[in-house]
Amino acid sequence: MASEAGRPLRADARRNREKILSAAVRIFAEQGLDAHMERIAKEAGVGSGTLYRNFPTREVLIEAAYRNELDKLCDAVPELLESMPPQRALRAWTGRFIDYATAKLGMAEALRAVVETGVNPYAHSRERILEALASLLSASIDAGSVRSDISAEDLFAALTGIALTCGRPEQREQAERLLDLIGDGLRAQAR
Known part of the structure; x- marks a missing residue:
């Protein structure tokens, strides 16, 4: 920094x-x-x-807070892959994704105010998240632990759905069950 x-x-x-x-x-x-x-x-x-x-300014702080959450999420990939088997790293990262999405949803009003000033805090969010997911999926596929017919875009869509329907802190248990369900569906033998 x-x-x-x-x-x-x-x-x-x-x-x-x-x-x-x-x-x-x-x-x-x-x-x-x-x-x-x-x-x-x-x-x-x-x-x-x-x-x-x-x-x-308030807007600078809001944008920096959002980008910091995105950085923490995406920058965690190498450490996770180094410290645990790829499929466990992928599952751990999906939990962090829900944390990120929960923070983003909570800050929605503040982020909208930043967008109204002409700043786009989301400019590279999708690309960074897809890159992180692709790394985790690739390592898991190479290890033979997840199926190879799922793309980072597919998994991102599923995670976004969970975040939108279960992104509130009081819904975390349900989100974790759904993340486990996705993990089960990703297993190589699930095909």
């Missing part, structure tokens, strides 16, 4: 930025556009100056 000037952020500055982004996701999901920047700073344990130095 780099500063505006392109220099890497100090460790404490990076931690503060992460705390602000996490707090922003939670508070915008809870309160939408009624969320106060000062509340986000307080929740993150930083001063208002630190918040505004990193994110000079």
Whole structure:
């Protein structure tokens, strides 16, 4: 992570930025556009100056919070594939996808406000998610654990359906059951 000037952020500055982004996701999901920047700073344990130095406007903060959630989701793929068998990594990632979708749904009102300013926070979201899914599917197919006739687009459509119908925190148990159902359907012997 780099500063505006392109220099890497100090460790404490990076931690503060992460705390602000996490707090922003939670508070915008809870309160939408009624969320106060000062509340986000307080929740993150930083001063208002630190918040505004990193994110000079509400729109910049909303966009950064969304992109950070997308980055966490997509950047998790290599670590997951390194730490567990490919099919388990794929299943773990699908749970993270639901976390990402839940945050996105919670922030919908705030994200719409950003789009209205002419900024598209979703510009590369689909491509990044499809790339992450393709990596996970490819590793699972190579390991012989999932069927080879399912594309990243197919799986993305299924995950999006689960997120849209079961994306609220209180629906998480149902979402997990549906993710397991997809996992069962992906198994190589399921054909």
